[in-house]
Amino acid sequence: MIEFLFSYETLRITWWILLGVLLIGFAVMDGFDMGVGTLLPFVAKTDLERRVAINTVGPVWEGNQVWFILGGGAIFAAWPALYALSFSGFYLAMFLVLLALILRPVAFKYRSKRPEKTWRARWDGALFIGGAVPSLIFGVAVGNALQGVPFHLTSDLRPIYEGTLLGLLNPLALYCGLVSLSMLVMHGAAWLAFKAEGLVSERAKAIGSKAAILTGLLFAGGGALVWLGLLGGYRVTSAVKWDGPSNPLLKSVTKDGGAWLANFEAHPVLWLVPVLGIIGPFFVALGFRTRREGLTFIASKLSVAMIIATVGLAMFPVILPSITNPSHSLTVFDASSSRATLRNMLLATVFFMPIILLYTAWVYRVLWGKVSEKSIEKAGHSAY
Template sequence: MFDYATLKLIWWLLVGVLLIGFAIMDGHDMGVGTLLPFLGKDDTDRRVMINSVAPHWDGNQVWFITAGGAVFAAWPLVYATAFSGLYWALLLVLFALFFRPVGFEYRSKLPNPAWRKGWDWGLFAGSAVPALVFGVAFGNLFQGVPFDLDDSMRSSYSGSFWALLNPFALLCGVVSLSLLTLQGATFLSHRVEGPLQRRTILAARVCGVVLLVSFSLAGMWVARMEGYVLESIPDVRGVLTPLMKEVGRAPGGWFANFNNFPQLWIIPVLAYAGVGVVLACIGSGWTLLSFVASSVACVSVILTAGVALFPFVLPSSTHPDVSLTAWDATSSQLTLTVMLWVALIFTPVVLAYTSWAYRVMAGKITRDYIAANDKQLY
């Protein structure tokens, strides 16, 4: 069907598509959860917010789970190295995510205000912490992760959890958190009305400004950073290991793909344009357009990072030559081919049932609706 090099490139793109799907779909759930304790002025407001995403949040987690599975199947060495070396960070994400299903299910089981307020903050933690950590992870990719590989391809990690929380990584965490919160705010503004909608619009504007500022600062920081440069590698159409190449570092190295292919600069420009449309339109009643524009910003921010990193997937700060790339950390050609057929068959199915579910559940969530269905809703 495709040669080995093309399959490697296709799976780099498909993993990116899954991350984008997660940011757009599960991102707006997490954005609403992040805003929950701040925009909901009373219990009914907060139930309106929760029920705006309640029919879909668990289905949207498919994107996150599938992305992890795709990394395992397409880049097993990346999965093994990252999931062992970054163990504590991944546990933090996992423990935070525990609050989401439990919080959705149990929050409204008791009328006690303290009980419900506690679960509101639990849903906040389950939404904001993963969004922040995902950005921190990308920030550390740009700086390199401290791991090495021996002759038998066993990885050893020499970093610590606290070293991951460095200034640049935290700035990238702000980019990620503001991006997903903006996605949640634009979605919520389309689903609610009245005073809650006005507060949501204000939140979207604040998140948009924070995103523009943090994204710009991160870009300027990357421009002055020593990026990784692939200096030599055997034929990428063959079977390679990470020990078969040479990698250097150079100031501005992460901008090499943009400089070599200037048309790619349209990607970060679209991020600014998407946020600009949100800021210009969300207060004028164009809430659906604002959500689409926010989704464009999600696509553009993730693609900007992906294009800058390519072909690196997991750079090594300890020994740059063993950095894992899309060319030498992949599964076999047969595995990638079988997985591609699975993706071609099931991705349209996922998109079809997701579109159907959102169409069926469309419409405003109001305070009257919550009161009329008090016993059936979250």
Template sequence: MFDYPTLKVIWWLLIGVLLIGFAIMDGHDMGVGTLLPFVGKTDDERRVMINTIGPHWDGNQVWFITGGGAIFAAWPLVYATAFSGFYWAMLAVLWALFFRPVGFDYRSKIHNATWRKVWDVGLFIGGAVPPLIFGVAFGNLLQGVPFHFDNFMVVTYTGTFWQLLNPFAILTGVVSSAMITMHGGIYLAHRTEGAVQQRATNAATGAAIVAVVAFIAAGAWLHAGSIEGFVITSAIDPAGLANPMAKTVARTADAWWRNYQKQPLLWALPAIGVIGPLLAVVLSRAGRTLIAFVLSSLGLAGIITTAGASMFPFVLPSSSMPGASLTVWDSVSSHFTLGLMFWAAIIFTPIVIAYTSWCYRVMRGKVTVEHIRANEHSAY
């Protein structure tokens, strides 16, 4: 069995893997939903788009559910505090996600143009809103969230929903939305042909450019020093029990860059976040759509891990009481819980990857208008 500090770091890495898996697998579903009203010009074309993700979207939701469950079990203080501060934002995500199951199930049940357009809007909302809100949440994490603990360790959030929508957070929301849209476009280019494929490729190209420019702009904003990061200034006990109040934290302009100064190899992460999307669209336009999807996935991983590496060991910094900030070391479950969860993850994560890979292999190939018309009652 691993010691307690090692398990804390392992679960920081595993939750990162789950979040990246969610962005890659459910992200391309959401990207397709975002592009639905713009790439699909006719009902048949929109049905083609829906059928590229229809058989898989619910299985891909496993990454989202598992990620939330892992945060609840491994980082209970983070889960409780985040859902207090981001309560309305989380509800907005859930409300948007409601449109997906009913939209996929009901959209093509009735041959009525108005009926189908309404569900198309619902699928667009279900695809576009969650990535935007998740990006805004990351922007607020980098700035710190206004919460504090009282003497009984009861958390109080002192901000408002509208404070979450600050300029920097909106910029990171653009990064998230654009990279997911790009990812969905690359996936569509791989699974379709003809006019739909061409429009998807063009949309992915524009989204990739927006994602990369916004990503670089967010980094430059942080580097300018107008947004202060967080740094632990007291001794910490990596093997200690969860007690976020047992440390002191200072805010400095260069805090989010210190890990990169100490470990220059970390610069590979933002480099992948920039190069991956650009190479993905170049290869997609050249017809190498499968490798383009792999590079798009690497680009998403690079952008997400850049934020994680910058913040380590912080998970949920507090802007109103910096000493109450939640970190990898002091916001986790017990040694026994982390160990038990570790073996569960080792057993079940490969199973999830295996059945997902099998499903995509069985249902691989292009989805065409001709296929939709020939399978009117079985297609979405």
């Protein structure tokens, strides 16, 4: 049993699953932070209302962002070829994301240092950028991964990326960016409806209901593109050796219009994931209208998880296809680190992940309760 659990093929699949868990964890946990930042100009009209919105995420955003660091670290350690290509090929896009994310902590810390309206308005704008830009760019990155990235590998496995920033901003990628943006706006609105009181909560419900419906429609539209074969997928056509060497040049891959549906057709139970991704946002919209804030936030979490999981299940075992030379695409079985690295990382994860989850649960338990204008006035300068 132990030998099976730590076999190379099992470790590769396990780390593909763990990478998906980390990315979903980032979208679910830090996603509502970014959603709140994006919604800030629309749900809060006065300084006090903006402080209510900001203080719903102010105490927890730093802990939530740990999921982003964990995801990047997992890619670096478990899938070094994927890290090298995505973080170098998407360098300018990643730079925009990091710049936006850097603005966010600075805005949290400095916004309330001075009382002038213009001073606070600038930092409110920074919070908006720190929420909206990453929400859009992450979706753009997924869109490019789905349609293929212009890269190839040399004989010594050195990656050569041939794309540009403008090339990343293609129609399909921007469409996926809109899915991501509307999804996280929905998620942020669900958090505000659950955590805030007063007009901030009411405006969040109104906007969140529209964002949820838009998310369901956009995600269904993306599924239709795949179903009609308008979004070509990639299929591994050579024999798969799950415990083989990490060499992407030892296989053949072809571009196939129906490839992204192959896993769902082979295992029909998997259709439940995209179906929940489509209908989940409509239940979120219903939750907003029936004022069941707790269930609405849970439905929003589930919707976000299912939308992201759909992409991973559709692409498996491909993790980054090459549009320049499909056979150079990176897959789960030929782009991983060594068996020893994956094993040692898994042991560390089994030890540390429960600690992170317990600490996170404890923090949210301590900070339980709604944020109101009265609580902000009572807290004074101790609140954001």
